[in-house]
Amino acid sequence: MPVDNASLARRAAPRQDVVKQAIHWLLRLRNNHGNSRLNRQCEQWRAEHYEHELAWQRVQSLQAELSNNLRAVPGAQVAFNTLENSAQGLGRRQALKLLSGALLMGSAAWLAKDTSAWQQWSADYATATGERRGIQLPDGTRIELNTASAVDLAYTAQQRLIKLTRGEIIVTCGGADEETSSDRPLQIHSRHAVYEPQNARFILRQDSDCMRLSVTSGRVAIRSGDTSIEAIAGQSYLIDHYQVRRAPPLDMDLGAWADGLIVTRNMRLGDFLREVGRYRQGFLNCASDVADLRLSGVFRLEDTDKLLAILPQTLPVQLRYRTRWWVTLERVS
Incomplete structure (x- = not known):
């Protein structure tokens, strides 16, 4: 299932030092393509904290956005390719400095959009x-x-x-x-x-x-x-x-959160997960083929992991924890 990076990016803004770490991992993986051990180490770093995963997805998206934007400018893609090739030929410190400058300029603009902190x-x-x-x-x-x-x-x-x-x-x-x-x-x-x-x-x-x-x-x-x-x-x-x-009537009790609850009445699973996602860090979503499943009930908010664990008991879904902060629900195969 495609990852909704825009939804993830809106949830929080990673610190700039964590963004730099993500850039570091990106460079190491690109310069050591196919290194399974390094891939496992990077996945472990991403799983250590939701902010690591946010920074990783943000850097990946920034790189893609920078590349796409440059393709629209005549002659600019040549310069970008030269930048990438030069970075791969340099030592780790020089490459990090070279590419992080371009990526951090983009991340600074992106971070400026998120004023929640x-x-x-x-x-x-x-x-x-x-x-x-x-x-x-x-x-x-x-x-x-x-x-x-x-x-x-x-x-x-x-x-x-x-x-x-x-x-x-x-x-x-x-x-x-x-x-x-x-x-x-x-x-x-x-x-x-x-x-x-x-x-x-x-x-x-x-x-x-x-x-x-x-x-x-x-x-x-x-x-x-x-x-x-x-x-x-x-x-x-x-x-x-x-x-x-x-406003049209809703399929949930709007004020139940004051008592630490989500109370639903025949609510779409996709809408329910968006609501639960407001109370937890990271990324929470479901596959499109289960988004229209309906559920009713009273759910406690103090532990959203326990709340999510209840769903497979009443719906034909299973939880997929990519990391602690990256959860998707899929149809039971």
Whole structure:
């Protein structure tokens, strides 16, 4: 099954020293083609840590991308071939320096696209992959942060503002202990809109192309551009740069993660694995011929390896661990 390098690359950004190690392995394997012992050593290095596998896949993709881009420039492929041939003829240190310069320029640009590590470090409150966290604010508002999420707060004499910069949160507001002054209405900002809740509990999730708001109690006003809509309990909306629209029902309980659970109702296996993948490092996917299998149940999130081990008990699938952080599900042969 083809590896979705783009999905893997979005999950994390390997450190530059690990990228250099991956380049080192790439050069050694190219200069010692067919060396089975060296291949085993490289596989062992990749299996030692999910970051090693990420760096390896990233360097491989960068090399392919660099080569493809250069082919589109007249005469540039000759220069690239010369660079490769020269590197293979040099000693290990000189070759590493020569090719790593070209590859690291690409990796620096790629790494710059992934701001999740910076957001986690700089945010007022943040969670790592697989972590969940609850925060009680001084005004009585409570926020639950899901995996890989980040929020910033701006509480002043003039405003109460929560900004979701990444991931997913549950906000509960309007309790007996909460400040309800109209001078400082609570606002939640996201990439596409501003939300003003009234005695509400709601879930706000940032996906790649839109936000999803699901109200479980109370009311939430949605303000996006010239659009203003009031969402009430039981309603869900999708919000992007162009419109605010009612969201179709999902085949999972959106708020179950606050209790450490995934609760599904006839959910596609491919969609289920994408959801589980949010709570673990590395790469998780399935073969296309099993992606449409359906499953229902309650699954605990504290150990995703145990969660995955349950699936072959109810579905005709088997787990393939390429490394600890690289898992695919295939149909039982």
